[in-house]
Amino acid sequence: MGHSDPAISTRALVKDYVDFWGRPKVRALAGLDLEIRRGEVFGLLGPNGSGKTTTIKLVLGLLFPTEGEIRVLGRDPRETMARARIGYLPEETYLHKFLTADETLEFHGRLFDIPKAERGRRADELIKRVGLEHARHRAIREYSRGMGRRIGLAQALVNDPELILLDEPTAGLDPIATREVKDLVIELKGEGRTVLLSSHLLADVEDVCDRIAILHRGRACRTGEVSEILTVQNETRFTARDLADEDAREVERLLAEKASSVRVDRPRETLEAVFLREVRGPSGDVPAPASASACLSADMADKRSDGDVEAPASGGETGA
Ligand SMILES: Nc1ncnc2c1ncn2[C@@H]1O[C@H](COP(=O)(O)OP(=O)(O)OP(=O)(O)O)[C@@H](O)[C@H]1O
Numbered sequence: 001m002g003h004s005d006p007a008i009s010t011r012a013l014v015k016d017y018v019d020f021w022g023r024p025k026v027r028a029l030a031g032l033d034l035e036i037r038r039g040e041v042f043g044l045l046g047p048n049g050s051g052k053t054t055t056i057k058l059v060l061g062l063l064f065p066t067e068g069e070i071r072v073l074g075r076d077p078r079e080t081m082a083r084a085r086i087g088y089l090p091e092e093t094y095l096h097k098f099l100t101a102d103e104t105l106e107f108h109g110r111l112f113d114i115p116k117a118e119r120g121r122r123a124d125e126l127i128k129r130v131g132l133e134h135a136r137h138r139a140i141r142e143y144s145r146g147m148g149r150r151i152g153l154a155q156a157l158v159n160d161p162e163l164i165l166l167d168e169p170t171a172g173l174d175p176i177a178t179r180e181v182k183d184l185v186i187e188l189k190g191e192g193r194t195v196l197l198s199s200h201l202l203a204d205v206e207d208v209c210d211r212i213a214i215l216h217r218g219r220a221c222r223t224g225e226v227s228e229i230l231t232v233q234n235e236t237r238f239t240a241r242d243l244a245d246e247d248a249r250e251v252e253r254l255l256a257e258k259a260s261s262v263r264v265d266r267p268r269e270t271l272e273a274v275f276l277r278e279v280r281g282p283s284g285d286v287p288a289p290a291s292a293s294a295c296l297s298a299d300m301a302d303k304r305s306d307g308d309v310e311a312p313a314s315g316g317e318t319g320a
């Protein structure tokens with residue numbers, strides 16, 4: 001197995017859930033083709049019931065495919081060798097509620113046969129990494145939902161996995177905790193690990209995933225790079241700061257001669273960026289466009305000579 005094979009590949013993967021009598025009841029995956037490269041953050045996006053959790057369980061070898069093929073780290077996912085190198089955060093926390101964070105990591109470290117000294121060192125590092133130092137000696141049953149997600153994440157990393165499966169890692173988290181989980185995912189990628197995460201929260205996958213697949217009824221109806229999926233290919237946007245109104249009008253006139261339509265607006269921030277800046281201060285490192293700049297966007301493709309110019313007065317407050 002070379003490092004050139006993908007971390008995960010599925011071909012025409014079908015999963016039927018069967019009833020008590022073994023009769024097919026639900027087709028959860030209906031011919032899924034996926035290829036997840038080593039070292040990338042890949043997002044499975046899709047509405048409830050689209051097959052995200054089913055896919056993750058097949059990758060883990062917890063479920064058996066009805067038809068089709070799946071390879072994980074170059075192996076059949078049911079081989080224990082593959083599983084030892086995988087970290088998994090399930091959709092619902094299943095940790096022992098009477099254990100503390102320390103004891104939880106100790107317990108899972110022992111399951112993976114990690115030597116005692118190394119277990120202690122890793123527990124310290126992971127608890128710090130997920131921000132649970134203040135609660136490490138409290139029982140998990142007392143944890144809030146966000147704290148539960150954090151200890152789940154630490155548990156998923158205890159075996160120093162090269163492939164990490166996170167099923168809805170940010171479900172139920174507030175925006176600060178969500179940002180922290182996203183930053184952690186980016187760190188894990190920086191360490192050379194592969195991350196597969198699922199979410200139905202569009203904003204979550206947008207800024208951490210290199211590529212995504214949009215699942216619908218058990219199929220990937222769109223797969224690709226996030227930036228490519230989100231870029232409007234036939235539009236060009238210029239952003240200028242402190243542009244005088246009359247100059248803006250002149251630029252607009254010039255553009256109107258070349259483009260099929262011209263729109264002038266001001267950039268908007270995301271609510272996430274505003275929220276994080278307000279609660280964390282200006283260092284909340286989410287890039288935010290400057291509010292004083294105006295934004296021009298021109299539709300260059302499909303250029304018509306009878307250019308319909310649909311530009312509000314320059315400097316207008318309207319969004320796109
Ligand atoms: N154990 C099961 N028995 C029968 N049907 C199941 C089982 N688990 C899932 N399903 C069905 O398979 C389909 C896909 O479910 P899955 O849990 O994979 O979706 P999901 O994308 O993870 O949804 P969500 O966003 O709600 O977590 C759904 O129709 C679901 O009802």
Ligand SMILES: [Mg+2]
Binds near residue numbers: 052
């Ligand atoms: Mg699910």
